[in-house]
Amino acid sequence: MPFNLRDLGNNIKKIRESRESQAKPGKPMHQYELAQVSNIPASILCNIEKGKYKNPTWAVLSKIAAGLRCEISDFFLNADKKVSPSHIAMNEMIETIIRERLEDILREKSTDKKIIKK
Numbered sequence: 001m002p003f004n005l006r007d008l009g010n011n012i013k014k015i016r017e018s019r020e021s022q023a024k025p026g027k028p029m030h031q032y033e034l035a036q037v038s039n040i041p042a043s044i045l046c047n048i049e050k051g052k053y054k055n056p057t058w059a060v061l062s063k064i065a066a067g068l069r070c071e072i073s074d075f076f077l078n079a080d081k082k083v084s085p086s087h088i089a090m091n092e093m094i095e096t097i098i099r100e101r102l103e104d105i106l107r108e109k110s111t112d113k114k115i116i117k118k
Contacts, residue, residue: 006051011075013049015068038067 017028024030031049035042040063047053048064058072065072076090 004051005048005053005056008056008075009049009051009053011077012045012064012068015070015074016049019068034064034067038063040064 016031016034019029019034021027021029021033023033031045032042035045038045040060044053044060045064048056048060061072061075065075068074
């Protein structure tokens with residue numbers, strides 16, 4: 001079964017519930033508490049956890065990860081802690097973008113050196 005938004009939301013919820021509440025020590029962190037420390041509206045967090053938020057942006061996921069003190073990649077793990085196909089695809093996409101950008105930078109530097117030598 002492919003990884004979907006409901007899986008993403010469930011993983012965020014599990015991580016949140018594994019964190020201790022600052023307001024109520026000994027209890028799991030509440031949605032509103034995570035929303036506050038992540039600086040996002042509680043309604044957005046609620047909809048993400050339910051799998052109803054159709055397009056969670058990288059910025060929103062980054063804020064949630066910072067609030068949970070975890071990596072964004074933790075949101076994309078399957079229940080058995082294996083990396084999901086979507087996470088693998090995302091990593092490959094990021095690596096491709098970085099590789100292409102580095103190649104562009106190297107080309108620019110090479111061109112700059114040729115211009116200076118002439």
